[in-house]
Amino acid sequence: xxxxxxxxxxxxxxxxxxxxxxxxxxxxxxxxxxxxxxxxxxxxxxxxxxxxxxxxxxxxxxxxxxxxxxxxxxxxxxxxxxxxxxxxxxxxxxxxxxxxxxxxxxxxxxxxxxxxxxxxx
Amino acid sequence: xxxxxxxxxxxxxxxxxxxxxxxxxxxxxxxxxxxxxxxxxxxxxxxxxxxxxxxxxxxxxxxxxxxxxxxxxxxxxxxxxxxxxxxxxxxxxxxxxxxxxxxxxxxx
Numbered sequence: 114x115x116x117x118x119x120x121x122x123x124x125x126x127x128x129x130x131x132x133x134x135x136x137x138x139x140x141x142x143x144x145x146x147x148x149x150x151x152x153x154x155x156x157x158x159x160x161x162x163x164x165x166x167x168x169x170x171x172x173x174x175x176x177x178x179x180x181x182x183x184x185x186x187x188x189x190x191x192x193x194x195x196x197x198x199x200x201x202x203x204x205x206x207x208x209x210x211x212x213x214x215x216x217x218x219x220x221x222x223x224x225x226x227x228x229x230x231x232x233x234x
Numbered sequence: 235x236x237x238x239x240x241x242x243x244x245x246x247x248x249x250x251x252x253x254x255x256x257x258x259x260x261x262x263x264x265x266x267x268x269x270x271x272x273x274x275x276x277x278x279x280x281x282x283x284x285x286x287x288x289x290x291x292x293x294x295x296x297x298x299x300x301x302x303x304x305x306x307x308x309x310x311x312x313x314x315x316x317x318x319x320x321x322x323x324x325x326x327x328x329x330x331x332x333x334x335x336x337x338x339x340x341x342x
Contacts, residue, residue, distance in 0.1 A: 148331070157322065157333060157334070157335045157336045158271075158273075158279065158322055158324075158333040158336075159333070160330055160331040160332065160333065163329070163331070172329045172330065174330055175330075208278055208279075213326070218265075218267060218326065219284060219326075220267075220269035220281060220284045220324060220326045221269075221279075221281065221324075221326075222281045222284075222290065223281075224278035224279055224280075225278065226277075226278055227278060
């Protein structure tokens with residue numbers, strides 16, 4: 114059974130930094146791209162960033178480019194998101210998601226339960 | 235980026251009725267790399283449909299997807315009480331992956 118468990122969310126002041134983690138199990142982690150998607154309170158889903166299975170390729174939404182860094186440790190089956198220069202509009206539930214395998218183009222098929230990041234003074 | 239526009243914003247229906255949700259893309263989605271997700275309040279999204287028309291594992295056959303290029307549809311043939319939720323379309327053809335703004339299916 115695929116499991117994705119996020120941690121690291123919390124209340125942070127504007128301009129601050131936070132690191133999110135996502136512990137994955139139930140699948141061969143390094144065979145899959147991984148993605149962060151966020152959802153502001155009462156709003157829709159927003160793709161944030163994706164990293165390839167080996168970690169060499171990354172993509173970011175324009176809204177976070179230059180401030181957020183996605184990474185992964187395949188030896189620990191863990192995905193990360195380093196979030197710097199946080200802004201009030203970064204407030205959201207952040208979901209870790211299992212994305213496409215190396216051998217095909219498929220959508221996100223499993224999501225974690227999310228971790229809430231609140232940016233407020 | 236490929237902007238996805240869903241309609242209607244809210245659909246008010248009764249259990250047993252048919253629901254038809256639309257997703258229109260600003261650019262053609264090649265190879266029908268279009269997915270649909272269901273999200274219930276306080277829960278993570280769940281994959282329903284991928285490749286525009288393929289049901290994900292464990293999804294009941296009352297859910298079906300159709301369409302191509304820029305126009306896609308999710309149909310729920312007969313609404314069950316557990317189907318009242320928000321539905322999102324997503325394209326995974328070209329980054330950035332984009333989502334529609336969602337359609338809420340509510341009990342009439």
